[in-house]
Amino acid sequence: MDRRTACLNQADAFREKAIADPAHHDEWIDEAIKWLERAMEASRRVAVTIDAKDGWPVQDAAQEAAADAALPQRPERGG
Template identity: 80%
Template structure:
């Protein structure tokens, strides 16, 4: 499982906790939002591989 999917799964778990625990709803929603932000950050990072001749390079694109 990639990092983005793991973060989305964690966000979903916190949303479910928010529904099941109305007394702490806001706390669980805040946690879900944090995990959604992490998922968005993970989806922005893309590895790009360029091969040519005898050299190859790998860089991360924000």
């Protein structure tokens, strides 16, 4: 199992805890959010390979791939 999938599974487990334990719902949801953020980080660490053929502009394609992979960062939550 890859890191992203493992993080998503953890997030699911904490969501289920939130449903089962209404007294601590907010705490479990906060934990689920942390695991979802970790899953997003794991998805950003993907290797991109490009097969350059017929003078295809490799540098432009690499820059586009990097821009597509760059997702906005969510600010840290205090508390």
